[in-house]
Amino acid sequence: MVLSGVTKRFGDVTAVDGMNLEIRDGEFFSLLGPSGCGKTTTLRMIAGFEYPTEGSVRIQGREMGLEPPNRRPVNTVFQSYALFPHMTVAENVGFGLKMRGVGRSEIAERVARALDQVQLAHRSDARPSQLSGGQQQRVALARALVNEPAVLLLDEPLGALDLKLRQAMQVELKELQERVGITFVYVTHDQEEALTMSDRIGVMNEGRLLQVGEPEAIYERPTSRFVADFIGHINLVTAECAGSGMVRIGDGAEVAVPGVQGAGGKVTIALRPERLHLTAPDADIPAGANRLRGVVRRRVYHGDGFTYEVAVAGTVLEVRTENTPGLVRYEAGSDICVYWDPSAANLVED
């Protein structure tokens, strides 16, 4: 599936802005972004509920143009599930097949198989209102999957579930996707969900697609300040280039950052708190590591670890340590040394 130059305007609001995206067959692709960034609008243009103001959507090499939703090889799992309240579970699941003129016995067979797949075979005669939220969610999933679409679109399908059920469904969904091998386009504003489930993630902000990549690439090597900041915790430090491979931060301390060229330009470097290490001011550190001396300002306990705020070289860095046995704790006010491997730093665009 290919989106090229897709733009959608509602009056003077630009919901999606010049989006170029290629989604591979059979992949679990997540669209991640804050509320109002245009995720739902993108999905609706793929489904055919909205048409792009500019640009084109191709699915399986076919230009979608103004094709209505019923003539697109995609199915949607709605956030509200949108189960038909006047039909039984089995009728809901069989609806798409019935509309396509599939024979009765084949419908019955495929519906049974689809309901089996989501462990709801025993509730096939129930009405949607008689099911729990998680069960309704699974019916919505079966109703879409039974049609064997080329692409399945899911708009925050787990948004209405509580945390426990949500986590269970994440695993279930991912397994199901691997089993059926259908391309999933999954919309979420939950970064953890995107990181754990996706083959690739596209991060959006204000209608623009900022970065596309595998979860690790998105997390470890964000290319923009927004992506770095949106996903997980991160230290963003403004620095001045000081010759090849070196930057000057805050009060003038120089540290190594791979990929820096020239001198005098301003850059922003991103450092994950868990990639920074603390040690006593005069302790040995691995060769080649960057080191900065500083003072512990604050220590926060998280159960599985600690977060330190450390004042170094005119800025404040967040450092995360795991709660391992024998861990040395540093009190607020103590002198300290922060060090990290140069490869842990990342240049991002503002």
Add this chain to the structure above:
Amino acid sequence: MTGRWISRLLGLHSWAVYVFFYAPIAVLVFLSFNDNRLVTVWTGASLRWYREMLENDQVLSAIRNSLIVAGVSTIVSVVLGTAAALGLERFRWRGRRIFDGLLYLPIIIPDVTMAVMMLLFFVQVFGLVELAFGPKIGLGLATISLSHVAFNISFVAVVVRARLAGLDPALEEAAADLYADRRQAFLHVTLPLIMPGVLGGALLALTLSLDDVVITSFVSGPGSTTLPVYVFGLVKRGVTPLINAVSTVMLVASMLLVFVSLIFQRGDGKVPQGTRQ
């Protein structure tokens, strides 16, 4: 002490209200079984006036006219009113806002004004038709039915629209997503879900049509008298127990309609979900 008095007074008051409501009905029904020619003089129980009603050609023709008008105007206004509700609720088009306001005009306009309007309109149109093509058309069942359609559309549209407004638009999108074309989506999803509203609108239209006197009497012609108009005419010539019998029949019919509509409204509750979020 005073508390007890107040609750007694309140109890008395509600009794008084009920008597005020239902005593006339009881009197009407009771006297319809009176054998005497004079309504107020009780001589004995009989079904004389019911028999007379069934033997009276004018009454029978009025009943027949009423049923035809009510049937035709209900069917037509349900179709048009539902379409109007769908158009206003589901589609965006130029002039929708204006149309939205205009649609409810017949509900607000006084009956007499509406009646005069309709009469003038028919007279003008028929005059033009005669001038242009020659044939002379008169007032009759067709004009009554048309007038009833004119006000019933609004009522049906209001009721159906309320139902539509409570329907999650995602349901119709889901239908389209599952390969239903517009017609199939309407038949399999939208229509079943708004059916309680459509039936409620139909019953309302039926009741309003069967009850209407003012508009009907303006636009009816010779031989096209409906039952309420006929009863109204009888009263002017003095009340006979025949009126009581006819009125009792209308009362029972109305009550049946209300009863049926209550059953539908109960059925309404059985269609849960589908609410907007």
